[in-house]
Amino acid sequence: MAVGIKPNIQLAAESGIPVNRGIIVNDYLETGIQNVYAVGECAEHREMVYGLVAPLYEQGKVLAERISGMEGNPYQGSVLSTQLKVSGVEVFSAGKIIEDSETKTIKVFDDWKGTYKKVLIQEGRIAGAVLFGDTSEGRKLLGLINKDADVSEYTERAESEQSAIGLAASMPNEEIVCGCNGVTKGAIVGAIEAQGLTSFEQVKGCTNASRSCGGCKALVTDLLEVTLGDEFSAANQQEAICSCTTLSRDEVVKEIREKELTHTREVMNVLGWKTDNGCSKCKPALKYYLGMIHPATYEDERESRFVNERLHANIQKDGTYSVVPRMYGGVTNAADLRKIADVADKYNVPLIKVTGGQRIDLLGVEKEDLPSMWADLDMPSGYAYGKTLRTVKTCVGENFCRFGTQDSIGMGIAMEKKFERLNTPHKVKMAVSACPRNCAESAIKDIGVVGVEGAWEIYIGGNGGTHLRAADLLCKVKTSDEVLEITGAYIQYYRENAAYLERTSVWVERVGLDHIKSTLADKQNRTRLNQRLDKALSVLTDPWKETINSETIQKELYQTVRVPAASKY
Numbered sequence: 099m100a101v102g103i104k105p106n107i108q109l110a111a112e113s114g115i116p117v118n119r120g121i122i123v124n125d126y127l128e129t130g131i132q133n134v135y136a137v138g139e140c141a142e143h144r145e146m147v148y149g150l151v152a153p154l155y156e157q158g159k160v161l162a163e164r165i166s167g168m169e170g171n172p173y174q175g176s177v178l179s180t181q182l183k184v185s186g187v188e189v190f191s192a193g194k195i196i197e198d199s200e201t202k203t204i205k206v207f208d209d210w211k212g213t214y215k216k217v218l219i220q221e222g223r224i225a226g227a228v229l230f231g232d233t234s235e236g237r238k239l240l241g242l243i244n245k246d247a248d249v250s251e252y253t254e255r256a257e258s259e260q261s262a263i264g265l266a267a268s269m270p271n272e273e274i275v276c277g278c279n280g281v282t283k284g285a286i287v288g289a290i291e292a293q294g295l296t297s298f299e300q301v302k303g304c305t306n307a308s309r310s311c312g313g314c315k316a317l318v319t320d321l322l323e324v325t326l327g328d329e330f331s332a333a334n335q336q337e338a339i340c341s342c343t344t345l346s347r348d349e350v351v352k353e354i355r356e357k358e359l360t361h362t363r364e365v366m367n368v369l370g371w372k373t374d375n376g377c378s379k380c381k382p383a384l385k386y387y388l389g390m391i392h393p394a395t396y397e398d399e400r401e402s403r404f405v406n407e408r409l410h411a412n413i414q415k416d417g418t419y420s421v422v423p424r425m426y427g428g429v430t431n432a433a434d435l436r437k438i439a440d441v442a443d444k445y446n447v448p449l450i451k452v453t454g455g456q457r458i459d460l461l462g463v464e465k466e467d468l469p470s471m472w473a474d475l476d477m478p479s480g481y482a483y484g485k486t487l488r489t490v491k492t493c494v495g496e497n498f499c500r501f502g503t504q505d506s507i508g509m510g511i512a513m514e515k516k517f518e519r520l521n522t523p524h525k526v527k528m529a530v531s532a533c534p535r536n537c538a539e540s541a542i543k544d545i546g547v548v549g550v551e552g553a554w555e556i557y558i559g560g561n562g563g564t565h566l567r568a569a570d571l572l573c574k575v576k577t578s579d580e581v582l583e584i585t586g587a588y589i590q591y592y593r594e595n596a597a598y599l600e601r602t603s604v605w606v607e608r609v610g611l612d613h614i615k616s617t618l619a620d621k622q623n624r625t626r627l628n629q630r631l632d633k634a635l636s637v638l639t640d641p642w643k644e645t646i647n648s649e650t651i652q653k654e655l656y657q658t659v660r661v662p663a664a665s666k667y
Contacts, residue, residue: 118145120141125174138153192243194218214228234316238269271284276306286318342371342372362388383599385402394633407485410468410645421463421471422459427456427492428489449461479519485525493506495549504532504533504550524601527543528547546569554576555571558614559602559603586628590627590628591627595609
């Protein structure tokens with residue numbers, strides 16, 4: 099169904115060109131006036147107006163042949179198909195999608211993976227298809243629908259294609275891979291071979307495939323692998339983690355595990371770093387990988403931290419710092435508010451601000467005041483500076499909201515207390531909404547939990563920052579314990595497999611939602627991941643309290659000359 103597409107026919111009507119809902123054209127895209135043509139959403143062909151881009155390319159090819167004086171085939175109309183992402187879920191439809199007395203169907207429904215497939219068969223031929231959650235078969239089905247293929251061709255191909263690579267290899271060259279830009283398999287393979295392309299980005303730049311909605315990215319990558327063969331894995335290796343080494347993230351992690359390396363300097367020496375001391379890019383990365391691999395035994399190296407993580411506070415443009423105490427689930431009380439107010443007065447804090455994560459931020463704090471301020475606050479660090487769990491944002495939930503279906507505050511507090519202080523490849527933000535109204539913005543968080551009637555939906559890979567990305571639905575569960583189990587396994591899998599400074603939004607797209615779903619679908623996998631997560635959590639301590647109780651750390655971090663702030667707000 100196309101909604102909101104209304105052909106602009108005013109100019110044609112005023113010029114005397116015959117119109118109906120759109121500008122009326124024949125099979126060669128000619129209007130009722132000689133030498134005037136129309137294509138796309140404004141054109142009406144055989145009483146049909148197309149609200150999608152793919153028919154425009156088919157019409158454009160016919161028109162190009164016509165005005166070039168070539169004897170081409172007339173335009174016969176298009177089989178409608180569309181591939182969309184609705185609320186983070188892949189959706190594909192093509193051809194006839196409504197069942198009736200003349201059709202039979204092939205249906206597959208997987209509740210755990212959240213996938214649904216319906217293939218409509220009319221008089222023994224493929225007439226239409228609907229795919230939900232997994233749209234990898236979309237291009238294949240569209241090709242079969244377009245050529246009015248017998249159902250046996252689909253079932254036989256399904257049996258012979260054991261993988262996505264098999265599907266890519268079996269596609270005919272004339273089959274469309276990118277419906278948005280009308281790019282065929284033949285055009286992609288030809289470009290790879292002729293231009294020596296070796297990466298998805300190169301193929302996209304050269305052919306326009308996947309430049310629009312991105313729904314065909316996986317298929318384009320499969321075609322790269324089919325075309326390059328043994329050269330594919332070498333051409334698509336991860337880049338080196340920095341200029342100090344030629345080793346990728348996976349190679350470094352593998353060497354640390356196999357050689358049981360325990361210190362950043364040891365890693366650099368054993369693995370042949372080009373520089374003696376590394377750089378600001380690889381030192382924090384090595385520190386993270388060592389801590390992730392050896393959580394119970396690794397001795398933290400302060401010199402390998404970023405400045406914010408060394409000082410446990412966010413440095414501001416004027417050289418002062420901001421302090422954000424932990425407020426589980428965004429919930430506070432009068433006593434803590436009084437403490438914060440008293441501390442703000444004592445240290446002349448120039449600005450107090452409520453953050454987007456439902457926390458109170460004290461801005462403009464002098465560096466040497468940090469340890470004593472933390473002691474006066476006597477609250478856990480909110481980790482607003484770290485590559486770790488930042489906040490779990492919540493709505494008021496069923497206890498107060500007229501629309502609430504679940505205890506979002508309780509769930510959010512449980513998640514925040516469970517995962518606080520955990521080191522991750524990049525900052526992680528979470529949210530729990532008690533209903534689909536999404537007041538806590540769960541749909542754009544690294545992990546979002548949405549309460550629905552009698553269940554919880556878990557979303558992953560969202561990003562509300564510069565590169566906005568809607569989160570993908572991972573699964574639906576019934577209990578709070580299941581939420582903690584699934585999210586714990588997911589976080590640990592992300593910790594163990596993402597590159598340092600790789601946000602979950604980028605990582606989910608790189609490894610694929612289906613891969614993550616299949617990994618977490620295994621109960622034993624989830625148990626092992628949670629066991630490793632619990633081991634990592636068991637040795638963590640609050641950095642503010644650690645600093646307060648250690649004169650050595652205070653001297654190391656805060657023996658500095660006081661620099662006046664550039665401005666007071």
